[in-house]
Amino acid sequence: xxxxxxxxxxxxxxxxxxxxxxxxxxxxxxxxxxxxxxxxxxxxxxxxxxxxxxxxxxxxxxxxxxxxxxxxxxxxxxxxxxxxxxxxxxxxxxxxxxxxxxxxxxxxxxxxxxxxxxxxxxxxxxxxxxxxxxxxxxxxxxxxxxxxxxxxxxxxxxxxxxxxxxxxxxxxxxxxxxxxxxxxxxxxxxxxxxxxxxxxxxxxxxxxxxxxxxxxxxxxx
Amino acid sequence: xxxxxxxxxxxxxxxxxxxxxxxxxxxxxxxxxxxxxxxxxxxxxxxxxxxxxxxxxxxxxxxxxxxxxxxxxxxxxxxxxxxxxxxxxxxxxxxxxxxxxxxxxxxxxxxxxxxxxxxxxxxxxxxxxxxxxxxxxxxxxxxxxxxxxxxxxxxxxxxxxxxxxxxxxxxxxxxxxxxxxxxxxxxxxxxxxxxxxxxxxxxxxxxxxxxxxxxxxxxxxxxxxxxxxxxxxxxxxxxxxxxxxxxxxxxxxxxxxxxxxxxxxxxxxxxxxxxxxxxxxxxxxxxxxxxxxxxxxxxxxxxxxxxxxxxxxxxxxxxxxxxxxxxxxxxxxxxxxxxxxxxxxxxxxxxxxxxxxxxxxxxxxxxxxxxxxxxxxxxxxxxxxxxxxxxxxxxxxxxxxxxxxxxxxxxxxxxxxxxxxxxxxxxxxxxxxxx
Ligand SMILES: Nc1ncnc2c1ncn2[C@@H]1O[C@H](COP(=O)(O)OP(=O)(O)O)[C@@H](O)[C@H]1O
Ligand SMILES: [Mg+2]
Numbered sequence: 001x002x003x004x005x006x007x008x009x010x011x012x013x014x015x016x017x018x019x020x021x022x023x024x025x026x027x028x029x030x031x032x033x034x035x036x037x038x039x040x041x042x043x044x045x046x047x048x049x050x051x052x053x054x055x056x057x058x059x060x061x062x063x064x065x066x067x068x069x070x071x072x073x074x075x076x077x078x079x080x081x082x083x084x085x086x087x088x089x090x091x092x093x094x095x096x097x098x099x100x101x102x103x104x105x106x107x108x109x110x111x112x113x114x115x116x117x118x119x120x121x122x123x124x125x126x127x128x129x130x131x132x133x134x135x136x137x138x139x140x141x142x143x144x145x146x147x148x149x150x151x152x153x154x155x156x157x158x159x160x161x162x163x164x165x166x167x168x169x170x171x172x173x174x175x176x177x178x179x180x181x182x183x184x185x186x187x188x189x190x191x192x193x194x195x196x197x198x199x200x201x202x203x204x205x206x207x208x209x210x211x212x213x214x215x216x217x218x219x220x221x
Numbered sequence: 222x223x224x225x226x227x228x229x230x231x232x233x234x235x236x237x238x239x240x241x242x243x244x245x246x247x248x249x250x251x252x253x254x255x256x257x258x259x260x261x262x263x264x265x266x267x268x269x270x271x272x273x274x275x276x277x278x279x280x281x282x283x284x285x286x287x288x289x290x291x292x293x294x295x296x297x298x299x300x301x302x303x304x305x306x307x308x309x310x311x312x313x314x315x316x317x318x319x320x321x322x323x324x325x326x327x328x329x330x331x332x333x334x335x336x337x338x339x340x341x342x343x344x345x346x347x348x349x350x351x352x353x354x355x356x357x358x359x360x361x362x363x364x365x366x367x368x369x370x371x372x373x374x375x376x377x378x379x380x381x382x383x384x385x386x387x388x389x390x391x392x393x394x395x396x397x398x399x400x401x402x403x404x405x406x407x408x409x410x411x412x413x414x415x416x417x418x419x420x421x422x423x424x425x426x427x428x429x430x431x432x433x434x435x436x437x438x439x440x441x442x443x444x445x446x447x448x449x450x451x452x453x454x455x456x457x458x459x460x461x462x463x464x465x466x467x468x469x470x471x472x473x474x475x476x477x478x479x480x481x482x483x484x485x486x487x488x489x490x491x492x493x494x495x496x497x498x499x500x501x502x503x504x505x506x507x508x509x510x511x512x513x514x515x516x517x518x519x520x521x522x523x524x525x526x527x528x529x530x531x532x533x534x535x536x537x538x539x540x541x542x543x544x545x546x547x548x549x550x551x552x553x554x555x556x557x558x559x560x561x562x563x564x565x566x567x568x569x570x571x572x573x574x575x576x577x578x579x580x581x582x583x584x585x586x587x588x589x590x591x592x593x594x595x596x597x598x599x600x601x602x603x604x605x606x607x608x609x610x611x612x613x614x615x616x617x618x619x620x621x622x623x624x625x626x627x628x629x630x631x632x633x634x635x636x637x638x639x640x641x642x643x644x645x646x647x648x649x650x651x652x653x654x655x656x
Contacts, residue, residue, distance in 0.1 A: 042557065042650045062562055070559035081554050081653055085237060097226050098559040142558065 008034040009045070010205040018149075021173060021183045023193040026202030032186040033154055035202070039184065040073050040152050041065040053149065070099060074143030074151040074181075076172065078158035080135040082127040088114055088138045089123040095146045113141040117171060133164035137171065144175055150182040157192060169195050222564045231571040238544070242576065245533075245540040249580020250587055252530030253629050257588035258595075259526040261615040263519025269612040270511040274504045277437060279354050283479045283491050283503045285312070287472040302498040305473040312479050315493050317486040320352035325450050326475040327457075330409040331443060332402040332423070336381040336392045337410050340374075341442045342403070344450025352480050355439060359397055360430025363446060370427045371403070372444045375434035380441065384410040401426050403443070405457040419460050424453065533580065534636045541573050541640035545647075552644050553652025562645045569641035570634055577633020581626045588625075592617055 008031045016022050016039075024032045037043040038050055041057045042065075050057040052072065060068060075081075082091045089110050096106035114123055117137040127135050136156060143151050153172060157165035173195045176183040185196065193199045199211040235242045274280060287304055302308065304323070312321045325344035330337050347363035355362055355372070363372055373396050381392035406421035432439050481490045487505040494501040545552070552565060592615040599614050 037650055066556065066559065066561045069557070070561070075557055077653070081550075081557070083551050083554055085551075094555070095558045097230075098222050098555070098561070098564060100223050102223075103226070146559070 008205055009038070012048075012205070012207055014200060014207060014210075016182060016184060018182055019180050020198065021176065021196045022185070023196035023199045024184065024186045024202060025188060025190070025193050025199055027188060030202040031205040032188075032202055034205075036152050036154055036184060036186050040075070040150075041068055070146070072149045074146060074148035076136070076139050076143045076151065076153035076156045078155035080127070080132075080139045080159075082135055082138055082142075084127050087124045087126055088119060088130070088141075091127070091138055092142045092145050095142055099146065110141070110145055113145045114138070116144075116175070117141045132159050133168065136160065136164075136168055140168070140172055140175070144179065144181075147179065148181065150184065151176055153183065153185045155187055156185065157187070157189070165189075165192070222560070222567075227564070227567055227571055231568055231575060234544075234548075234568075235572055235575060241540060241543075245536050245576050246580045246583065248533035248536040249530075249577055249629060249632070250584045252526070252533035252632075253581050253584025253625055254587040254591060255529045256523060256526030257584065257617060257621060257625055258591050258615060259522035260519060260621060261588070261592050261617045262595075263515060263522055264616040264618060264621075265612065265614045266518060267512055267515040268616055270515060271508065272612045274508050274511070276435075277504060279436075279480070280484050280504050280508060281481045281487060282353070283481065283487060283494060283501050283505075285477040285479065285494060286500045286502070287475075288498065288500050303472045304475070304477050304499075308499070309474075309477060311497060312477065312494065315479075315490055317482045317490050318479055319482050320349045320480040322346060322349045322353050322478040322480070323447075323474040324476045324478065325447060325454070325473075327405060327450065327454055328407065329403055329405040329443075329453075331377075331381075331426075332404065332409070333381060333392075333394050333396075333399050335383050335385070336394055337384060338377060338380045338382065339409075340377060340380065342405075342450060342453075343442050343444050344447040345444050346447055349480075350444070353478060354436065355444070356433040356435060357430045358433040360428065363429055363444065367427075367429060367446055369424055369449050370429045370445065371401075372429050373431045374440040374442045374444075375432045376440040377443065378431070396428055396431055401428060403453075405453055421460055422453075422456050530632065534632050537573050537576050537633055537636035538639060540576070541569060541637050542643070544572075545569075545640055545644050548644075549647065549652045552647055553649045556647075556649035557653060565647075566641045566645045569644050570637045573637025573640070574630050574633040577636070578626065578630040580633075581629025584629065585622055585625055588617060591615075 012031075012035060024035060026032050034043065038045055038057075039052070041050075041052075041060065045058060048058065052068075055068065057065065057068070082088075083094070086094065089107065092113055093103075093106040093110035096109060101109075111120075111123060114120060114137075117140050119134060119137050119141070122130060122134060122138075125134075127138070130138070136159075140156075143153075151172070156172065157168050160168060169192055172185075173183065175181075185192065187193060194213070197213055199213065201208045201211065271280065285304065285308075288302065306323075309321050309323050312318055322345065327342050328339065329342045330339045345363070347365050347367060350362045350372075357372075358375060360372075363370060378394055378396050379392075381394050382389065383392070402423045403426050404421055404423040406419075406423075409421075426445070432444075434440060479490065479494070481487050484505070487503050488509075491501045491503055491505065555565065556562075595615045596613045
């Protein structure tokens with residue numbers, strides 16, 4: 001803090017393709033979250049370009065970024081980030097509320113989505129009445145309900161036990177494949193990185209190497 | 222985000238913190254009620270002044286008198302003006318004038334057997350009596366077809382006396398039934414009729430009715446058709462051997478009264494009449510001064526009320542800022558999942574406006590209750606001012622109700638503006654980082 005300059009990211013260059021599942025892995029403090037937030041338009045780089053679907057995020061103002069996120073991005077966080085006073089259904093349908101979708105339609109979509117993540121019987125439960133795994137499922141439903149082009153997941157299983165971790169990872173990857181979405185996962189867990197097509201290894205704000213596991217999707221940038 | 226969802230979400234957020242919302246609203250209730258009640262006392266005061274003045278005559282009347290001509294001062298470019306039919310016509314042409322009442326006034330004596338009374342005799346156009354607030358207690362007002370017919374002021378009956386009696390006794394007169402005579406002899410009953418050099422006529426009159434005692438102006442006078450009074454004056458002049466003066470260049474009427482459609486137009490019409498070169502007076506002149514006093518008092522009272530509303534406004538701001546601290550994370554999440562900064566701003570503004578509006582609505586209710594209690598148990602201004610009029614202390618005009626609603630909502634919006642901007646500018650990523 002203060003005058004000390006922290007360089008969270010330094011000379012990072014990467015391309016992610018459409019419909020690809022990518023994993024960013026590295027130790028704590030290596031700059032993974034910073035990178036992810038920048039790609040999602042939540043943080044601005046001091047220097048450089050972020051291009052998503054031909055749009056330059058670094059030049060957008062707050063208003064344009066909100067619009068961009070609303071249309072293109074879904075999020076899954078380590079700490080779920082559900083609104084504690086709302087039920088599962090309300091949390092999921094909130095995304096659509098901000099888009100001006102009428103109540104009937106958004107509740108129907110949110111219910112459908114919650115059924116897809118296996119929470120058909122927990123629609124009206126508040127986050128505090130659910131387990132960590134269930135809360136993360138709600139958060140996944142929320143990320144996918146708006147049918148975004150890219151879903152970013154920042155350590156989605158960081159607070160979960162091993163068994164639940166695999167359930168959640170299976171769920172996220174299968175859903176993104178089914179919906180033809182690009183998925184970017186940040187983790188420090190090697191097990192999880194196996195779900196990806198490509199793995200970016202980060203250390204001290206730099207990408208050390210890129211590991212290809214499976215076929216990559218179409219190049220779009 | 223559509224408005225319905227915004228409203229629903231805002232109400233839900235306020236409901237979530239019921240106690241705090243209630244306390245904040247309570248502040249606004251107290252603020253709004255103190256302003257309304259304070260202002261209502263000012264309105265009550267104004268009304269009391271108006272009531273008091275209207276006892277002296279109608280507030281929509283303008284009285285025009287002959288101009289005091291001062292030969293020392295050149296006319297100031299104004300042409301000479303007189304109270305004649307030409308003047309009546311020109312007053313009728315002024316907008317907002319509903320009726321014009323020229324009056325010929327003379328002085329005479331009404332004779333009822335051995336009782337007499339000396340009072341002003343006024344010639345009036347029967348058509349305008351109604352317009353000028355003549356209210357009948359017995360009988361009827363004058364009609365166009367009436368001849369040598371009189372309507373008496375409400376107090377006239379009590380003014381009869383027997384000039385020959387040494388002790389005053391209550392006169393036994395019934396104006397509606399007794400046979401009455403009228404004369405313009407200025408000395409009737411005082412001088413020896415046999416020594417009179419002038420032979421004044423006496424006229425038999427019929428009585429149409431008696432006025433109520435409400436209006437002081439009309440209480441001590443006899444009203445008769447204009448033509449009859451003019452004729453009696455002519456007779457008198459003839460009897461006194463005066464040369465009949467030509468109508469031109471003379472005041473034909475002692476006084477002309479103009480009735481205006483609304484109290485608020487009196488000043489305008491009065492100014493126009495003055496501009497024509499006449500002397501015009503209305504109770505409005507006094508009323509203006511009284512209203513000025515009432516306004517000053519009202520301003521002082523309203524100021525006291527305004528302070529409590531200001532405190533309430535600060536209360537709203539405080540509540541909303543606290544709410545932002547508590548909801549930082551929630552705001553961050555909403556921003557990340559697609560709420561626009563506009564949505565966030567509107568949400569906070571709506572919540573604070575609702576607090577203001579709610580306070581305003583309940584404040585009005587409380588004001589009406591307080592106003593009722595004040596009027597019920599606080600007596601009336603009439604008692605303080607000794608007029609005996611039963612005017613209310615606290616009056617809440619309906620426009621004040623709507624103004625209060627709009628104003629309290631506005632106070633809410635203004636109070637919520639700073640917190641809303643703060644919420645809007647909150648960094649989403651910082652907000653969700655706070656654990
Ligand atoms: N808001 C911030 N202010 C200052 N430094 C920060 C902030 N956020 C992250 N950092 C620093 O940037 C570096 C990268 O952080 P982060 O991207 O969160 O790492 P990771 O997600 O890989 O654990 C770290 O050194 C961290 O201390
Ligand atoms: Mg991180």
